[in-house]
Amino acid sequence: MTSATPVASLLPPAWTPKRIQVGPWTITALMDAWFRLDGGAMWGVVPKVLWERMTPPLADNTILLAARPYLAQRDGLNVVVEGGMGARWNEKQRAMYHVDLTHTLQATLAAVGVGLDDVDHVVASHCHFDHIGALVVERGGALEPLFPRALHHFPAKELAASRVPAHPRRASYRTEDLQPIEASGRLALYTGESTLFDGGLQLIEVGGHSEGMTVLRFRAEGSGPDAAFWGDLVPTTHHIQPPYIMAYDVDVPRSFAMRTEWLARWADEGLVGLSYHDPDRPFTTLARDGKRYVAAEYGA
Numbered sequence: 001m002t003s004a005t006p007v008a009s010l011l012p013p014a015w016t017p018k019r020i021q022v023g024p025w026t027i028t029a030l031m032d033a034w035f036r037l038d039g040g041a042m043w044g045v046v047p048k049v050l051w052e053r054m055t056p057p058l059a060d061n062t063i064l065l066a067a068r069p070y071l072a073q074r075d076g077l078n079v080v081v082e083g084g085m086g087a088r089w090n091e092k093q094r095a096m097y098h099v100d101l102t103h104t105l106q107a108t109l110a111a112v113g114v115g116l117d118d119v120d121h122v123v124a125s126h127c128h129f130d131h132i133g134a135l136v137v138e139r140g141g142a143l144e145p146l147f148p149r150a151l152h153h154f155p156a157k158e159l160a161a162s163r164v165p166a167h168p169r170r171a172s173y174r175t176e177d178l179q180p181i182e183a184s185g186r187l188a189l190y191t192g193e194s195t196l197f198d199g200g201l202q203l204i205e206v207g208g209h210s211e212g213m214t215v216l217r218f219r220a221e222g223s224g225p226d227a228a229f230w231g232d233l234v235p236t237t238h239h240i241q242p243p244y245i246m247a248y249d250v251d252v253p254r255s256f257a258m259r260t261e262w263l264a265r266w267a268d269e270g271l272v273g274l275s276y277h278d279p280d281r282p283f284t285t286l287a288r289d290g291k292r293y294v295a296a297e298y299g300a
Contacts, residue, residue: 008055008064008238008279015103017112020272020283020299022227023220024200027274028071028112029282032084032105032134036062036098042235044247054238062098065236065277067130069105070229071114072218074200078114079121080105080147081216081229082276084134088176105134106146119147123201125231126210127158128172131276136180143180152181153196155205155212156189169210169250190214206233206262208255209248215262217271227283228266229274233258236278237295240286263293272298 012034019028039061043051055063070081084105089097106116124132132154137146145152159182162173181187191212194203202217209232216229232248233255234240242260249255266273267286273295275284283298 007053008236010056010058010064012064012066012100012102013279015108017108018282018299020227021224022218022272023223024074025218025220025227026073027218027227028073029274030069030071030080030105030108030112031066031103032069032086032101032108033067034098034100034102034279035065035067035085035130037065039063041247043239044245044249044252046244051238055236058098064279066279067134068276068278068282069134070274070282071109071112072201074197077120077197078118079123079197079201080109080119080150081123081125081274082231083122083124083132083146085130086133086136086177088133088136088138116147117149119150121153121196122147122150123153123196123203123216124155124158125216125229125276126213127154127162127178128169128210128232129174129177131231132177133174136177143176145181145184145186148184150186151188152186153188153190153203154178154181155214156191157205157212158210159187159189161211169248172210172248206254206258208251208258209233209246210250225270225272225285227272227274228262229276230262231276233262234266234273235276237273237275237281237284238278240293240295267293 015031039057057063067085072079136143204215218227220226245255273284281297284295285298287294
């Protein structure tokens with residue numbers, strides 16, 4: 001483990017299938033896409049003079065982000081966590097988001113020996129396009145689930161939000177990412193706090209970023225630290241101070257409260273953090289440094 005704090009690069013790093021063991025879970029960091037969003041939107045009220053040191057922008061003010069799903073395996077089950085950006089973007093959209101599909105969800109799964117029919121479950125923290133877009137593909141002129149056998153676990157509040165025409169984050173939801181999965185009968189909705197896989201995966205609704213934003217906690221069952229997938233509660237390992245809240249969040253006071261609580265738990269309980277958007281580090285721990293937090297790569 002190293003305490004060095006890397007600065008996100010301007011160019012996407014090479015993908016390698018890093019993995020960790022969390023009790024009975026083997027968790028592998030996959031990849032679906034590299035993309036860019038406006039740095040000011042990603043950092044909210046944080047001054048550019050601070051965030052540009054950690055996440056240097058291009059001339060158009062966009063910063064590099066990952067869309068990094070994870071593969072969690074135990075007891076013969078293959079569980080995909082989050083769904084990536086996907087390839088269903090026109091030329092204008094690809095240019096706007098700087099979408100780089102060098103490493104896709106399907107290709108990185110294949111690289112670790114898992115085929116589309118091998119995936120048993122998909123679990124999503126919320127349903128914005130950059131988190132579930134790759135879960136639907138076009139086959140024979142129709143949109144279908146990428147994983148034909150998988151049961152897809154989505155927050156019920158996210159499905160509801162996607163159907164609100166005047167939702168403040170309407171542009172973050174695409175109905176075509178949800179309808180084919182719902183139509184297939186492979187959609188299971190969850191709400192509040194619940195568990196899957198005999199308690200091995202805990203789903204904790206935190207809200208803030210979106211109505212149904214959920215933390216996924218993988219239980220080590222007494223063998224080492226638990227792991228927590230943050231979704232967009234903590235989008236990168238640079239966003240580890242409670243006030244570093246994205247402008248995309250629909251409920252800033254709740255985001256602040258939940259981030260304050262979970263950043264403290266990350267550090268005090270020794271959790272391993274799974275960071276979906278971080279370009280550099282898929283697995284991290286957190287430590288207190290006075291009133292601030294410092295991230296360190298786990299398993300380095």
